Amino acid sequence: MNDIIIETKNVSKAFTIGGEEIKALNGVDLKVAGGEFISIIGPSGSGKTTLLNLIGLLEQPSGGTVLFQERDVAKLSERELDNLRLNKMGFIFQTFNLMANFTALENVLFPMEIARVPEKERLERAKELLGNLGLSKRMRHKPKELSAGESQRVAIARALANEPLLLLADEPTGNLDSTTTREITALLQQLNEEYKIAIILVTHDIQVARAASRTLQMVDGRLDISHSQ
Amino acid sequence: MFKRMLLIKLAARNLSRRRARSILTIIGVAIAIAFTVTILSISEGLMVSFENSIAKQGADIVIVPKEAEAYPYPDVAAFVGSFPEELLDEIEQLENVKTTFPVFTAIPMDFMPDKPGAMPILYGVTPEYFPEVAPYLELAEGRYILGSDVYTLTAGFGIASVAGLSLGDSLEFRGKSFEVVGILESSGSMDDGMLYTPIKGLQEAYSKPGQLTFVPVKVNDISQAEATAREISDRWPVVSAQTQKSLVDKFTDLMGIVEAANVGLSTVALLIGILFILSTMIMAVGERVKEIGTMRAIGIRRSLIFQMIITESLITSLIAGIIGCLVGYLLSQGIAYILSEFFGLTYFAPLVNARIFITGIIIAIVVGVLAGLYPAWRISKTNIVQALRYE
Numbered sequence: 001m002n003d004i005i006i007e008t009k010n011v012s013k014a015f016t017i018g019g020e021e022i023k024a025l026n027g028v029d030l031k032v033a034g035g036e037f038i039s040i041i042g043p044s045g046s047g048k049t050t051l052l053n054l055i056g057l058l059e060q061p062s063g064g065t066v067l068f069q070e071r072d073v074a075k076l077s078e079r080e081l082d083n084l085r086l087n088k089m090g091f092i093f094q095t096f097n098l099m100a101n102f103t104a105l106e107n108v109l110f111p112m113e114i115a116r117v118p119e120k121e122r123l124e125r126a127k128e129l130l131g132n133l134g135l136s137k138r139m140r141h142k143p144k145e146l147s148a149g150e151s152q153r154v155a156i157a158r159a160l161a162n163e164p165l166l167l168l169a170d171e172p173t174g175n176l177d178s179t180t181t182r183e184i185t186a187l188l189q190q191l192n193e194e195y196k197i198a199i200i201l202v203t204h205d206i207q208v209a210r211a212a213s214r215t216l217q218m219v220d221g222r223l224d225i226s227h228s229q
Numbered sequence: 230m231f232k233r234m235l236l237i238k239l240a241a242r243n244l245s246r247r248r249a250r251s252i253l254t255i256i257g258v259a260i261a262i263a264f265t266v267t268i269l270s271i272s273e274g275l276m277v278s279f280e281n282s283i284a285k286q287g288a289d290i291v292i293v294p295k296e297a298e299a300y301p302y303p304d305v306a307a308f309v310g311s312f313p314e315e316l317l318d319e320i321e322q323l324e325n326v327k328t329t330f331p332v333f334t335a336i337p338m339d340f341m342p343d344k345p346g347a348m349p350i351l352y353g354v355t356p357e358y359f360p361e362v363a364p365y366l367e368l369a370e371g372r373y374i375l376g377s378d379v380y381t382l383t384a385g386f387g388i389a390s391v392a393g394l395s396l397g398d399s400l401e402f403r404g405k406s407f408e409v410v411g412i413l414e415s416s417g418s419m420d421d422g423m424l425y426t427p428i429k430g431l432q433e434a435y436s437k438p439g440q441l442t443f444v445p446v447k448v449n450d451i452s453q454a455e456a457t458a459r460e461i462s463d464r465w466p467v468v469s470a471q472t473q474k475s476l477v478d479k480f481t482d483l484m485g486i487v488e489a490a491n492v493g494l495s496t497v498a499l500l501i502g503i504l505f506i507l508s509t510m511i512m513a514v515g516e517r518v519k520e521i522g523t524m525r526a527i528g529i530r531r532s533l534i535f536q537m538i539i540t541e542s543l544i545t546s547l548i549a550g551i552i553g554c555l556v557g558y559l560l561s562q563g564i565a566y567i568l569s570e571f572f573g574l575t576y577f578a579p580l581v582n583a584r585i586f587i588t589g590i591i592i593a594i595v596v597g598v599l600a601g602l603y604p605a606w607r608i609s610k611t612n613i614v615q616a617l618r619y620e
Contacts, residue, residue, distance in 0.1 A: 053614050056526070058526055058613045058614050058617075059612075059613070059614050078530075078531065079530065082525075082528045082529070082530050082531075083528065084528070085526065085527065085528035086527065086528025086529070087528070089528075091523075091526050091527065093523070093617070095519075097519065097520070097523040097617075099520060099523075099524075100246065100520070101242045101243065101245070101246040102242065110527075111527050111528065113235060114235075114527070114528065114529055114533075115528075116231065158527075
């Protein structure tokens with residue numbers, strides 16, 4: 001259970017913007033164990049989202065290595081990366097990113113459909129997840145009929161659909177009011193405790209970050225060990 | 230199977246999300262395809278009836294007045310001139326000429342004032358004309374004209390049905406009353422629009438006794454027909470003689486032009502369809518960058534996104550294709566109905582065959598795939614991180 005899911009070794013990421021090279025990440029070493037809840041805080045532009053994107057296998061580092069369950073992700077094919085994201089990871093976004101023309105239930109079913117979970121099983125699971133998240137009565141509603149908090153809970157249910165090892169949340173409370181922020185934060189904590197899912201949470205809200213068992217601070221593309229706890 | 234169902238479901242969802250735009254696009258493409266199907270069936274129908282009219286004729290050579298040289302057809306000849314029938318006695322002296330069939334044609338201009346298109350050709354012939362030159366004309370009822378008749382007529386199927394002719398009716402031309410003694414079966418050729426009368430009676434009615442406008446000729450040696458036709462034209466400058474083969478060749482040339490026009494038309498329909506769907510798809514994809522980025526992040530393959538967009542485009546164009554074919558079919562039937570009911574052009578039947586339908590559907594499929602390729606390629610290669618950041 002406490003095996004290392006993901007490890008970054010001296011990773012860096014550089015972008016060229018207007019002919020000028022910008023180092024978004026500059027030698028980051030991070031190990032995330034199974035069941036761990038880590039939050040990453042830092043000012044905008046400090047590289048939090050870039051780090052999350054690398055961990056989420058959405059892009060490759062310019063330098064260093066990212067190991068997913070001890071496999072160097074640079075050596076994986078696009079298809080293998082797609083499969084890892086589909087089956088081992090769940091994503092939660094600041095803007096929820098639900099499929100507008102799908103109901104709440106269909107949004108949760110979708111990743112399972114892609115992963116070819118049998119129809120009966122996926123329907124049971126989707127209903128169970130939505131029920132656990134207090135959305136039993138909102139299953140047939142489309143995203144535009146849901147409140148922000150409900151939308152984010154649907155997105156969390158979708159992220160959990162394929163029973164991932166790791167949940168990646170990029171500013172999940174960025175579009176929520178303070179009450180809903182507390183709800184979603186508590187929910188993440190509960191998921192981590194009950195389901196033993198590892199969570200990496202990127203936020204600039206200290207209160208939200210405190211929900212994690214470990215908080216890392218990012219400054220100028222580096223993890224600032226001294227301020228991390 | 231699983232994937233195809235999923236793709237169709239996704240595409241249907243996306244199409245119904247932007248319902249108004251999908252419907253407009255489908256209408257646009259359907260119009261282009263309906264138009265093509267209509268024109269194709271009408272032109273094929275025309276071709277077949279021309280072909281029936283020309284290729285079935287039992288003559289080897291036709292003689293028309295010199296003035297009708299460029300268009301050696303009986304209706305044209307009726308307008309432009311005539312020549313004396315004594316000429317036939319001389320022409321029959323030629324070694325290769327076997328038989329000549331004197332024909333005098335006239336066109337009654339005010340036959341049915343309420344149906345301006347119901348313009349029959351009065352075809353003055355001898356009784357031999359039917360078995361020898363037009364053996365394909367069969368009687369539906371009554372009889373062919375006889376050598377002893379003067380003011381009788383045997384009506385073509387089309388003109389008989391438009392004018393509501395039945396046996397025993399009388400039709401008046403230039404003050405002479407012609408009795409309907411026979412009605413022909415439909416031949417699918419222009420002969421359906423003709424009224425056959427004894428040549429003598431018609432010449433008298435039109436005050437052109439002894440004048441001919443059109444003479445089918447049979448020869449002994451078909452390989453010499455061309456030389457014989459040339460000889461006739463050279464020796465009797467008032468007439469022009471042309472072989473049946475040269476008429477068929479002219480027709481084949483015409484058909485080539487029509488075919489080329491059809492290909493051009495289908496291409497235009499294709500381009501219109503592609504542009505319609507392409508613009509809709511580019512817009513649709515542009516609105517979904519973030520959603521597609523999310524799908525990619527969740528783990529959905531690039532190839533599935535690509536196929537999803539193509540499926541969307543293909544569904545749009547296939548619906549348009551099916552509607553277009555049906556509307557095109559109805560439209561060509563409607564045009565045929567109007568032409569026969571109000572203009573009397575009954576020999577003209579639009580040909581709606583499987584080939585035309587298949588052409589319509591193929592255009593739709595090509596449109597769907599081609600119009601989907603670019604948007605599908607563009608969106609599927611989008612960088613996930615950039616797509617997620619897209620607003």
